[in-house]
Amino acid sequence: MAADFLPGFARHRIDTAPGVTIYARSGGSGPPVLLLHGHPQTLSTWLHIGPRLAERRSVVAMDLRGYGDSSKPEGGGRHEAYSKRVMAADAVAVMRALGHERFAVIGHDRGGRVAHRLALDHGEAVEKIAVFDIAPTATMYARTDKDFATRYFWWFFFIQPAPLPERLIGADPDYFLRHHIENQSKTPGSTPPDLYAEYLRCYADPACRHAICEDYRASAGIDLDHDAADADKRITTPLLALWGAKGTVGKTYDVLATWREKAHDVTGRALDCGHTLQEEQPDEVLAELERFLA
Structure with a gap:
């Protein structure tokens, strides 16, 4: 098991759109908080954070569409089924189905990009937003240089027309996934074997790999x-940005400056880790979240 x-x-x-069902977990009671994972993780990435937040809050963690045990619909001609606008709408639908009209949202990596769009499109629903180890998507593409393209090669590999990246990754998903996680994390052992096995269970599914590329x-x-x-639109709710001092984002961008171009009230700092903060430095992450959400 x-x-x-x-x-x-x-x-x-939870059904969020025709043909789309989102898998979610919920626990605790109190002010609601939504947790959104990134690539190549699933909602299980919150194993250290979710239960501890749930001691004082109503916590919901969900698998983004295309990931984990959520639906993996076809993307459409412009990949619109995986736009962050549509994925943000999934998040709102999940929270409303669980009785939460207004909530804080915490997003790592891809989940942070969904959280960004969620705060823009559904500002009335978002009380606070925290993003982990990202700068805004448009900023990162606009300021791409050789160093960033080398470090984050999958940003340019995954977007190649189907089925090229899907077939190449499919030749050895275990190798690709392990290389990706070990390269991103700077804290040996922070993704233990059982958690890695859970990620591989999902990554081994061709539909999941295609959805990730989408x-x-x-x-x-x-x-x-x-x-x-x-x-010209700005996030009006408080925004916390945390990033890994040893990771690509922190070394490539002035993270707080990039978010101050997108939001009015921005705080945050670097943590002594790589990309996956919630697995590498959960105690520090939790302390920052408790201060921010209080």
């Missing part, structure tokens, strides 16, 4: 169009 990384959390399957294709296309249309 697969390990349960969020013991005591209820399991939900997610990145959307970010390089329709998401940039949405961002351009909202270029």
Whole structure:
């Protein structure tokens, strides 16, 4: 039997759009908080954070569409089914189905990009937003240089037309996934074997790998169009940005400055780790979140 990384959390399957069901877990009571994972993780990445937040809050963790045990619909001609606008709408639908009209949202990596769009499109629903180890998508593409393209090669590999990246990754998903996680994390052992096995269970599914590529294709296309249309719009709720001092984002960008171009009230700092803060430095992450959410 697969390990349960969020013991005591209820399991939900929530229809958010025709043909789309989102898998979510919920636990605790109090002010609501939504947790959104990144690539190549699933909601299980919150194993250290979710239960401890749930001691004082109503915590919901969900698998983004295309990831984990959520639906993996076809992307469409412009990959619009994986636009962050559509993925943000999934998040709102999940929270409303669980009785939460207004909530804080915490997003790592791809989940942070969904959280960004969520705060722009559904500002009335978002009380506070925290993003982990990202700069805004449009900023990162606009300021791409050789160093960034080398470090984050999958941003340009995944967006190639199907089925090229899907077939190449499919030749050895275990190798690709292990290389990706070990390269991103700077804290040996922070993704233990049972958690890695959970990620590989999902990554081994061809539909999941295709959906992941569609997610990145959307970010390089329709998401940039949405961002351009909202270029003058600012997030009005408080935003916390945390990033890994040893990771690519922190070494490549002035992270706080990039978010101050997009939001009015921005705080944050670097942590002594790589990309996956919630697995590498959970105690520090939790302390920052407790101060921010208080």
